[in-house]
Amino acid sequence: MKTLYNYDENNKKYIEFKYENVNEYNITYHGYHVGDIPPPIKKRLEEKFNI
Numbered sequence: 760m761k762t763l764y765n766y767d768e769n770n771k772k773y774i775e776f777k778y779e780n781v782n783e784y785n786i787t788y789h790g791y792h793v794g795d796i797p798p799p800i801k802k803r804l805e806e807k808f809n810i
Contacts, residue, residue, distance in 0.1 A: 763788060764796050766804045773804065 763776040773796045776788040796804075804810065 764800045764804065765790075766808045766810065767792065768808060773801070 761778040763778075765774045765776070766772075767774050770792065772792040773794070774790045775793045775796065776790045779787045779789050781787065
């Protein structure tokens with residue numbers, strides 16, 4: 760999976776985590792606040808966090 764999503768309840772924003780792997784032994788994601796995410800994922804997060 761190259762991109763993960765979550766919701767930041769403290770800042771009331773969605774977070775997109777981009778896969779930034781340097782090698783196969785170092786799994787690294789970097790998170791960014793974003794304004795828009797894919798609708799099916801947004802719906803699941805809204806249900807999970809009661810947004």
